[in-house]
Amino acid sequence: MSRELAKTYDPQEVEDRIYDFWLSGGYFHAEPDPKKTPYTIVIPPPNITGQLHMGHALDETLQDILIRWRRMQGYCALWLPGTDHASIATEAKIVEAMRGEGVTKEEIGREAFLERAWDWKKKYGGRIVEQLKKLGSSCDWERERFTLDEGCSKAVREVFVRLYEKGLIYRGERIINWCPHCKTSISDAEVEFSEHDGCFWHLRYPFKDGSGYISLATTRPETMLGDTAVAVHPDDERYRDLVGKTLILPLVNREIPLIADTYVERDFGTGVVKITPAHDPNDFEVGLRHHLPVINVMDDSGNINENGGAYAGLPALEARRRIVEELEKQGFLIKVEPIKHNVGSCYRCGTVVEPRVSKQWFVKMKPLVGPAVKSVLDGEVRFVPDRFEKIYDHWMENIRDWCISRQLWWGHRIPAWYCADCGETIVARDEPHICPKCGSKNLRQDEDTLDTWFSSALWPFSTLGWPDQTDDLKYFYPTNTLVTGYDIIFFWVARMIFSGLEYTGKAPFNTVFFHGLVRDAQGRKMSKSLGNGIDPLEIIAKYGADALRFTLVTGNSPGNDLRFSTEKVEASRNFANKIWNASRFILMNIDGHDVKNELPENLAVEDRWIVDSFNRVVGEVTENLEHFELGIAIAKLYDFLWDEFCDWYIEIAKIRLNSEDGAAAQAARQVLVWVMTGTLKLLHPFMPYITEEIWQSLPHEGEAIMISPWPEYDPSLCFPHAAAQMRSIMDAVRAVRNRRSEMNVPPSRKARLSIAAADQETFRTGAAILERLAYASAVEVGSEFDIEGAVTIVTPDARILIPMDELVDRKAELERLTKELASAQKQYENAQAKLGNEKFTAKAPVSVVEGVRQNAAKLQEHIALLQSAMEALK
RNA sequence: GGACGUUUAGCUCAGCUGGUAGAGCAUUCGCUUGACGUGCGAAAGGUCAUAGAUUCGAGUUCUAUAACGUCCACCA
Numbered sequence: 001m002s003r004e005l006a007k008t009y010d011p012q013e014v015e016d017r018i019y020d021f022w023l024s025g026g027y028f029h030a031e032p033d034p035k036k037t038p039y040t041i042v043i044p045p046p047n048i049t050g051q052l053h054m055g056h057a058l059d060e061t062l063q064d065i066l067i068r069w070r071r072m073q074g075y076c077a078l079w080l081p082g083t084d085h086a087s088i089a090t091e092a093k094i095v096e097a098m099r100g101e102g103v104t105k106e107e108i109g110r111e112a113f114l115e116r117a118w119d120w121k122k123k124y125g126g127r128i129v130e131q132l133k134k135l136g137s138s139c140d141w142e143r144e145r146f147t148l149d150e151g152c153s154k155a156v157r158e159v160f161v162r163l164y165e166k167g168l169i170y171r172g173e174r175i176i177n178w179c180p181h182c183k184t185s186i187s188d189a190e191v192e193f194s195e196h197d198g199c200f201w202h203l204r205y206p207f208k209d210g211s212g213y214i215s216l217a218t219t220r221p222e223t224m225l226g227d228t229a230v231a232v233h234p235d236d237e238r239y240r241d242l243v244g245k246t247l248i249l250p251l252v253n254r255e256i257p258l259i260a261d262t263y264v265e266r267d268f269g270t271g272v273v274k275i276t277p278a279h280d281p282n283d284f285e286v287g288l289r290h291h292l293p294v295i296n297v298m299d300d301s302g303n304i305n306e307n308g309g310a311y312a313g314l315p316a317l318e319a320r321r322r323i324v325e326e327l328e329k330q331g332f333l334i335k336v337e338p339i340k341h342n343v344g345s346c347y348r349c350g351t352v353v354e355p356r357v358s359k360q361w362f363v364k365m366k367p368l369v370g371p372a373v374k375s376v377l378d379g380e381v382r383f384v385p386d387r388f389e390k391i392y393d394h395w396m397e398n399i400r401d402w403c404i405s406r407q408l409w410w411g412h413r414i415p416a417w418y419c420a421d422c423g424e425t426i427v428a429r430d431e432p433h434i435c436p437k438c439g440s441k442n443l444r445q446d447e448d449t450l451d452t453w454f455s456s457a458l459w460p461f462s463t464l465g466w467p468d469q470t471d472d473l474k475y476f477y478p479t480n481t482l483v484t485g486y487d488i489i490f491f492w493v494a495r496m497i498f499s500g501l502e503y504t505g506k507a508p509f510n511t512v513f514f515h516g517l518v519r520d521a522q523g524r525k526m527s528k529s530l531g532n533g534i535d536p537l538e539i540i541a542k543y544g545a546d547a548l549r550f551t552l553v554t555g556n557s558p559g560n561d562l563r564f565s566t567e568k569v570e571a572s573r574n575f576a577n578k579i580w581n582a583s584r585f586i587l588m589n590i591d592g593h594d595v596k597n598e599l600p601e602n603l604a605v606e607d608r609w610i611v612d613s614f615n616r617v618v619g620e621v622t623e624n625l626e627h628f629e630l631g632i633a634i635a636k637l638y639d640f641l642w643d644e645f646c647d648w649y650i651e652i653a654k655i656r657l658n659s660e661d662g663a664a665a666q667a668a669r670q671v672l673v674w675v676m677t678g679t680l681k682l683l684h685p686f687m688p689y690i691t692e693e694i695w696q697s698l699p700h701e702g703e704a705i706m707i708s709p710w711p712e713y714d715p716s717l718c719f720p721h722a723a724a725q726m727r728s729i730m731d732a733v734r735a736v737r738n739r740r741s742e743m744n745v746p747p748s749r750k751a752r753l754s755i756a757a758a759d760q761e762t763f764r765t766g767a768a769i770l771e772r773l774a775y776a777s778a779v780e781v782g783s784e785f786d787i788e789g790a791v792t793i794v795t796p797d798a799r800i801l802i803p804m805d806e807l808v809d810r811k812a813e814l815e816r817l818t819k820e821l822a823s824a825q826k827q828y829e830n831a832q833a834k835l836g837n838e839k840f841t842a843k844a845p846v847s848v849v850e851g852v853r854q855n856a857a858k859l860q861e862h863i864a865l866l867q868s869a870m871e872a873l874k
Numbered sequence: 875g876g877a878c879g880u881u882u883a884g885c886u887c888a889g890c891u892g893g894u895a896g897a898g899c900a901u902u903c904g905c906u907u908g909a910c911g912u913g914c915g916a917a918a919g920g921u922c923a924u925a926g927a928u929u930c931g932a933g934u935u936c937u938a939u940a941a942c943g944u945c946c947a948c949c950a
Binding site: 005007008009193200216217218219220231263264265267268269272273274275276280282283341342344387388390391394395398486487489490521523554555556557559560561562563565567568570571572573574575576577578580581582583584585586587588589623624627629631632635638639646647650651654658734737738740741742744745746747748772773775827830834837838839840841842843844845848851852 | 876877878879880885886887888889890893894896897898899900903904905907908909910912913914915916917929930931943944945946947948949950
């Protein structure tokens with residue numbers, strides 16, 4: 001043995017050493033290799049401000065499993081890592097930090113602010129990367145990218161210019177979602193709606209001619225300051241004659257028209273809507289149709305601006321209070337009705353979003369949507385699970401133009417310049433110095449930056465060198481699998497798809513593998529505010545990265561959320577320990593012997609069985625991985641290693657290992673090494689550290705398990721006869737153990753077994769196994785035994801007698817036999833009923849009918865055996 | 875308002891293209907069995923949410939219903 005192994009696996013001692021070993025071997029690095037097929041995954045870039053959380057841990061684990069598996073299969077596997085500059089989140093953090101120093105970003109100015117931001121990036125951007133490494137992620141760190149680095153920025157400018165030239169990017173006054181806290185516009189996708197308690201204020205607006213009032217209701221009375229019309233439905237009998245009249249806006253005393261528009265629902269409220277084009281998306285549309293003035297009454301902090309007259313400077317809510325008060329005083333308030341309604345808030349900071357007209361840059365979506373929808377429909381991009389295709393499709397079909405400009409400094413500055421002299425807008429890849437229209441040198445760049453997701457959308461190809469046709473791009477693009485949570489399907493996945501199609505002509509990946517959210521043990525979302533988050537790094541420190549990875553993948557199915565609990569991690573840790581000890585056992589037994597990792601010439605029945613079983617697992621696990629059924633794959637490996645290999649094969653192998661027969665012992669050693677090595681390989685993508693550590697100690701060829709070939713299903717390793725024989729033997733072992741346990745016979749008390757079976761050869765072969773595992777002092781096999789007062793155990797293939805009469809309560813024994821007989825008879829009747837059913841025998845497949853027939857025959861025998869056993873007891 | 879998901883052993887969940895239900899944890903009983911008590915052996919525990927339909931046969935397909943959850947829309 002190369003070195004003494006500890007009784008329990010110590011991940012702390014192993015992980016960093018192994019990770020360094022992989023790094024120094026350069027195994028994570030991928031170079032285009034024409035002899036290989038590429039397999040590429042780009043990482044969903046974590047925010048530089050972020051700390052590793054369970055969501056990342058799950059995401060990275062799934063990716064690492066896929067990439068390690070494909071690498072072992074011989075693909076040129078590239079997992080491209082990187083980070084996202086996360087404009088809003090990062091800028092907010094820096095502003096927050098500056099608040100501590102008592103400075104604002106306006107005070108220090110753009111340049112100084114960006115300097116701070118880059119310092120921040122240098123300081124914290126590396127943190128999350130180091131955390132990813134702790135998980136065992138086999139990313140190609142030589143290719144690490146950042147969304148603001150030179151290459152990605154070049155791609156961003158290229159895309160912006162191309163879209164602008166195509167007319168797909170435009171600048172205009174539109175209603176957008178404004179976050180008064182972040183002081184920037186945000187896209188529709190970045191608004192989260194939730195139900196709030198609110199009020200419905202019923203107001204009356206007087207006609208100018210003094211002919212009375214019209215009543216309407218609003219949830220946001222303060223916006224009345226910006227009202228420029230009141231609308232009714234054109235077919236509404238109640239108001240038809242009034243359309244066209246002029247109203248006097250209360251408090252403001254502005255004359256506004258009563259207009260007709262089909263947007264108004266006649267059945268809702270009074271069927272009358274006040275129109276505030278500057279602060280409501282629908283009203284804005286109405287305003288466009290009716291050429292209404294747009295009066296913006298709110299500034300960028302959410303306060304009423306100079307257009308609000310007496311209310312200027314007040315925060316919106318305060319203005320609301322005073323306006324309602326004043327309306328009531330002047331008799332314009334009819335009533336206040338409490339209601340529940342949905343309010344949109346900023347997904348970053350939670351502040352209530354104000355719809356507001358503002359001059360922004362937009363991407364025209366309609367022309368981009370078509371190909372993106374088609375690519376998913378046609379299967380060029382496949383979603384796993386496929387139910388997300390429908391969600392994607394629905395979103396795409398109803399998408400509105402994408403507001404991409406942000407009033408932030410940290411990000412890609414919009415490559416647009418304005419001529420101060422002639423007003424010309426110049427959009428260019430490189431900074432222009434002269435206005436092409438008037439020759440002025442007085443150019444000023446747009447102050448705004450782009451939505452973070454604008455650059456993320458390019459990630460699969462900007463990271464590979466696009467727009468240049470680099471060798472990397474040609475070889476690794478399009479990528480293969482995108483692994484991500486369903487929560488960013490709109491933010492990111494959809495945008496990558498239409499971007500990839502538009503700029504590269506190809507979908508950026510062929511499969512999107514969605515996983516769910518990691519929740520706490522009670523099923524709640526892990527969040528900072530709840531304080532219920534579990535730090536993956538603490539779990540790694542305590543239980544090991546392999547245990548964490550195992551926990552995250554086991555029992556997990558695509559697209560479904562999973563609950564995380566330390567109990568599960570403990571079970572995973574125990575499994576790692578089981579692998580460790582199985583290996584320790586093997587290492588102890590091969591110590592001092594020359595054992596190669598190959599199967600021996602002559603395989604015993606148990607060897608053929610375990611090899612057959614292993615081979616089956618190879619086939620199944622590989623297939624499961626191909627279908628992204630990682631949870632099923634790992635469950636099969638768990639069962640195989642623990643139940644079949646450890647609990648049965650190793651126990652059986654001890655017979656030969658402890659025997660005088662040197663050749664037999666050597667054969668057992670070889671099979672142990674061969675199966676263990678193969679199993680470690682299958683486990684490696686899931687639990688990379690422990691498998692590498694053990695593999696290095698076992699007889700092996702090659703440098704590392706992580707670059708060793710993935711096992712392949714081999715038809716020549718199928719041994720159905722041996723498998724059936726072992727089933728008979730194992731059934732017998734279990735039956736004997738069961739009976740002994742029921743009779744409270746301790747393992748130390750051995751007893752003779754007499755086995756009567758049709759297939760005597762199988763039980764002669766298995767005699768030694770029965771002796772060891774069924775605590776037999778001796779085993780005799782024959783066609784029939786008649787032992788006075790023996791305990792009879794009946795298995796599907798044998799009748800086993802144990803002369804233990806003195807230990808047995810005859811009456812109890814008779815009772816249990818009666819019970820067992822009844823159960824067997826019922827099963828037999830069921831089978832007979834099926835076979836007697838002509839519809840069944842005629843319509844069911846032959847193999848199924850034959851199976852039932854054989855089962856019936858066995859049951860018949862079983863019943864006979866039980867009956868004779870009962871006779872003998874009486 | 876629309877769409878989707880979940881509902882299987884006490885708890886957490888698997889269960890692929892239909893052939894009489896599985897795991898982990900918890901529970902009960904027994905065991906220092908020369909790798910492992912982070913272990914070994916055994917047991918108990920389920921009319922697979924409800925009602926129909928298709929089928930020789932349904933946890934598995936279809937249709938309704940209920941509860942819980944998610945997403946989208948947002949009628950002021």
